[in-house]
Amino acid sequence: xxxxxxxxxxxxxxxxxxxxxxxxxxxxxxxxxxxxxxxxxxxxxxxxxxxxxxxxxxxxxxxxxxxxxxxxxxxxxxxxxxxxxxx
Numbered sequence: 590x591x592x593x594x595x596x597x598x599x600x601x602x603x604x605x606x607x608x609x610x611x612x613x614x615x616x617x618x619x620x621x622x623x624x625x626x627x628x629x630x631x632x633x634x635x636x637x638x639x640x641x642x643x644x645x646x647x648x649x650x651x652x653x654x655x656x657x658x659x660x661x662x663x664x665x666x667x668x669x670x671x672x673x674x675x676x
Contacts, residue, residue: 596659599654599659602651602654603651603654603655604651605651606647606648606650606651606654607647607648607651609644609647610643610644610645610646610647610648610649610651611644611648612644613640613641613643613644613647614641614644614645614648616640617637617640617641617644618641621637621638621641
């Protein structure tokens, strides 16, 4: 249904961004700590740090997606959304 928000897909993107980003940062960050290879040419030096940067962007994207407002469900009448406290 294209007019309804897909909450499960959004939750999957957020969780995937956090999990994938933290995994990239942890695995490749520790790899850089244990095997620094400081004498690499600049291109290899940049490519070895690329997964850490991609992981940081995944986490940033997950936080940005988490901060976006959630759309109202079109199947719920508007007066029920305004009267959520039961009054």
